[in-house]
Amino acid sequence: MSIPKTMKAARMHDVGSPMKIEEVPVPEVRSNDVLVKVHSCGIVPNLGNVLKNWTTWFPERPLPPLPAIFGLDPAGEIVAVGSQVHYWQPGDRVYVNPGRHCGGCRACRDGRHEHCEYYTFNGYFGFSEKSLKIFDDYPYGGLCQYMTAPQYSLVSLPDSVSYDQAARLGYLGTAYAGLRKAQIRPGQTVMVSGASGTLGLGAILLALGMGATRILGVARNKELLARVKALAPERIEVKSINDNESVEDWVQRMTANEGLDLYVDCIGPGGGHDILLSAMRVLKRGGKAVDIGAIAGDVPVDLHTVMDLQQTVIGSCWFTAAEGQDMADMAGAGTLNMSVFEHVASPLEQINEAISGIENRSGGFSNFVIHP
Known part of the structure; x- marks a missing residue:
């Protein structure tokens, strides 16, 4: 494949300002890297807020220079490999x-x-000032036509998984890693808050694929919740928080007063703590609660009960490339249903309009992508 010298890229020059479409050099491949022609890049629902407010919200966590x-979520085709890359080849879909x-x-x-002290989200933000060194090494996110990537970051895509579907692996992987940490297994009852949202729907799909026997979904929108239940009506029950029945009473009714083995909190920083606290009160002995939504503020957890009932509270952020490969393989085998997404x-030229239009969506069923 002929590789051009320059390419189109969407670049932000000032915090909060619109991105500009510019012509920049195609990056050169270093020895342990590959060059990927980006076919699809997911844009996360929170990207607009990050671009406008991140330096105020989290000044200790830097944006790229x-x-x-x-x-954040690119998928494409390898077009060149470095001298020390042996497994991956041009033409591989990743x-x-x-x-x-x-x-x-x-x-x-x-x-x-x-847990690396330099850990960084390429194309998004870093977790400490040490991330600036990583941004120097990898300054190209997915909103451009070509990007370099270390070979350790790659996930091989089955032919049955499209690039648009693969661009959803970020949000799916966030849920997958949390469910793995909680050691989900058949026979368990799992509840997911924000079940119709981007994170929550991923948790529902993966809980199905990973064998949870019963899945309870809680959210606001009844129409979207009905779509969630329709994914597996014999295993999924749903509830709108706008209903009169409390979450705790509903869970006890759905589980014959046995409670939950696992709770997954997908509520973002703007949400309240009510559902989390309700779920904690109906966790079984030895039950686990996983936060993947980054709910903000001080949460008054009853640690005495957590101790007495030997419960676990888990924070989980992102996922490994190996876990990404697990999900790609699950999708290829059909145990992870990625056909539900509406792309x-x-x-690339419409990136600013796309970011501003993310709120107009069908919950987590919508999958917003850019085609560079």
Whole structure:
């Protein structure tokens, strides 16, 4: 494949300002990297807020140096490989996990890459000032036509998984990693809050694929909840928080007073704590609660009860490339149903309009992508 010298990229020059479509050099491949021609890049529902408010909300967690190319969830085709890349070949279809780590710290050498002190979301934000070194190494997010990526970040895509579907692996992986940490298994009852949203729907789909026997979904929109239940009506029950019955009473009724084995909180920073606290009160002995939504503020958890009932509260952020491969394989085998997503695709030139239009969506069923 002929690789051009320059390419189109969407770059943000100032925090909160619209992105500009510019011509920039195609990056050169280093020895352990690959060059990916981006076919689809997911845009997360929260991207607009991050671009406008991140430096105020979390000044200790840096954005990439401006002007920057954002784009968290790219999928595409490898067009060149570095001299020390042996497994991957041009023509391979891949998803690029944006999690970057240094490879040399104790956590990396121990295989705990997400605990790396340099851990960074390529094309999004970093977790400490040390992320700036990673941004120097990988300044290209997915909102451009070509990007470099370390070979450790790649997920091989089955032919049955489209690039648009693969661009959803980020949000799916967030749920998958949390469910794995909680050791989900058949026979369990799982409740998901925000069940009709982007994170919550992913948790529902993965709980189905990973064998949970009963799944309870809680959200606001009754129409979207009906669509969630229709995914597996014999295993899924749903409830709108606008109903009169309390969450606790509903859970006890649905479980014959046995309660929950696992609760997954997908409520974002703007939401309240009511559902989380209600779910904690109906966890079984030994039950687990997982937060993947980044709910904000001080949460008054009854730690005495957590101790007495030997319950666990787990925070889970993102996922590894190996976990991404698990999901791609599940999708290829049909145990992860990715056909439910309604892809809303826009060309790179319409990135600003696409970001501003994300609120007009069918909950988590909408999958917003950019085609560079």
